[in-house]
Amino acid sequence: MAVAEIPGSLAADFQEVDQSKKRQTARVIDGKAIAAKVRASLAAEVSALREAHAPSPGLGVILVGNDPASHSYVRGKERACEEAGIFTETMRLEGGVSQREVVDQVERFNRDKRFHGILVQLPLPDHIDERAVIRSVDPSKDVDGLHPENAGLLLAGAPRFVPATPLGVQRLLIEDGIETNGAKVVICGRSNIVGMPLAALLLGRGRGANATVTVCHTGTRDLASETRQADILVAAVGEPRAITSEMVKPGAVVIDVGISRVEDQSRRRGYRLVGDVAYGEVSAVASAITPVPGGVGPMTIAMLLHNVLLARKLSLGGGR
Ligand SMILES: NC(=O)c1ccc[n+]([C@@H]2O[C@H](COP(=O)([O-])OP(=O)(O)OC[C@H]3O[C@@H](n4cnc5c(N)ncnc54)[C@H](OP(=O)(O)O)[C@@H]3O)[C@@H](O)[C@H]2O)c1
Structure with a gap:
């Protein structure tokens, strides 16, 4: 961002x-209050889902470089996941890492069954082609909604993962x-x-x-x-x-x-x-x-949690 x-x-x-x-x-x-209400209801849903189906919903995060704002956003997302009962792990990579190494990490998360959602914190350093990295995310784990398959589904009127900020704006208007x-x-x-x-x-x-x-x-x-x-x-x-x-x-x-x-x-x-x-x-x-x-801002975090839960439900063959 x-x-x-x-x-x-x-x-x-x-x-x-x-x-x-x-x-x-x-x-x-009051986005903070509305987001707190949404998060509480998501946490209850995560808890019910965990009782029925192990493992917990999981989010794999990739953070590249030392941008202070990106680090602070990722800390916020990690805390929110923990509070909601979502398992999370962040792979922190040096700013000088190659594009291949970032894509390799995405592919490890793609294969790892503990992670139902994957988030690559943007922006990436200039020498890395963001679009190539986004395309390497398994579209069924793309909780940022940026993969062309998910962007296309939204335009086709059949949204699956929608980016968290616009989803948060819509939810704010509704609530x-x-x-x-x-x-x-x-x-x-x-x-x-x-x-x-x-x-x-x-x-x-x-x-x-x-x-x-x-x-x-x-x-x-x-x-x-x-x-x-x-x-x-x-x-x-x-x-x-x-x-x-x-x-x-x-x-x-x-x-x-x-x-x-x-x-x-x-x-x-x-x-x-x-x-x-x-x-x-x-x-x-x-x-x-x-x-x-x-x-x-708080709605963005809440809708990221919503997307991770959706990814977990989709992995079980369910939906919204
Ligand atoms: N609250 C949150 O959770 C959240 C989440 C994401 C982003 N953000 C914030 O939202 C802002 C936008 O983020 P972004 O990632 O969408 O930024 P971005 O990729 O830089 O896009 C900015 C857009 O605004 C347009 N623009 C810039 N200056 C303009 C002006 N004076 N008049 C009309 N249009 C103008 C640009 O037009 P062109 O296309 O013609 O360049 C571009 O389309 C940033 O401040 C970011 O930090 C907040």
């Missing part, structure tokens, strides 16, 4: 502009009671991991879907005129303050997927996390908004 760094001086400006316009009217969508049926949704960002699969999900039929979807990107001619049409606006660009209040229709629901690290010496770690949305000023216009952190 891309984590943008922005300099401290700029970070202070962001905070000032945001604070000066802050007149919160939007309801805060929070936000109607997507007939809504105009505008998604900023077209990555394979967020924007594209989210568009496919929300365009589908059924609950938490059936929306009219527009996807924007750097080639979009007039971004603000598109975003102002949205009943539900999703920001997934990886740029702090990419979405300001002028870009939001009054009363819209705003979902902020972005996560960027902003230098902040007042914090113990020396940084804080911000989303793509100018939170303070947009809160004065929107009807509901997700915070960063505490919005989409």
Whole structure:
């Protein structure tokens, strides 16, 4: 996942502009609470499944290099798996490892019956072809939903593994009671991991879907005129303050997927996390908004657990 760094001086400006316009009217969508509820119900399901069928669901993780954000995401995923009763093992590889060695490790996980799901933490170092590594994952263990077979199934209207972040956004909308049926949704960002699969999900039929979807990107001619049409606006660009209040229709629901690290010496770690949305000023216009952190992030972890459980059920010949 891309984590943008922005300099401290700029970070202070962001905070000032945001604070000066802050007149919160939007309801805060509590992703942390919703994710906790989803995780508790998944843990109960894992426990029932373990009683009936050993072994526990298992997740094999491959982590390459020393990127601090990637290490922190993987620690979060390991903790969440343990709490849910999912067996997990992480293979940590040096940043200089060859593509062949990464693929060899994927293939070991493919063959190992203890692992029903496999996750390769992205991004990989530049000398490794991410797409080749993703293609080497057994599609029936691809809990990240990035293998072309799973991406194709989603587009064909028969989703199996859907990437956890878009699945988490959809689940957040459902659990929070936000109607997507007939809504105009505008998604900023077209990555394979967020924007594209989210568009496919929300365009589908059924609950938490059936929306009219527009996807924007750097080639979009007039971004603000598109975003102002949205009943539900999703920001997934990886740029702090990419979405300001002028870009939001009054009363819209705003979902902020972005996560960027902003230098902040007042914090113990020396940084804080911000989303793509100018939170303070947009809160004065929107009807509901997700915070960063505490919005989409926790849902991503919950839906990874959902996908590992699904992989285990599929290995037993079951389904959802
Ligand atoms: N909360 C979570 O769990 C979670 C999970 C995944 C990602 N994220 C965060 O979500 C953000 C996006 O991640 P990603 O992996 O999708 O990033 P990405 O691969 O860098 O994709 C960014 C997308 O945004 C578009 N974009 C960038 N700047 C734009 C602008 N000014 N106007 C319109 N479109 C713009 C890009 O357009 P082009 O295609 O034209 O370049 C691209 O499609 C990052 O901050 C990442 O850290 C969070």
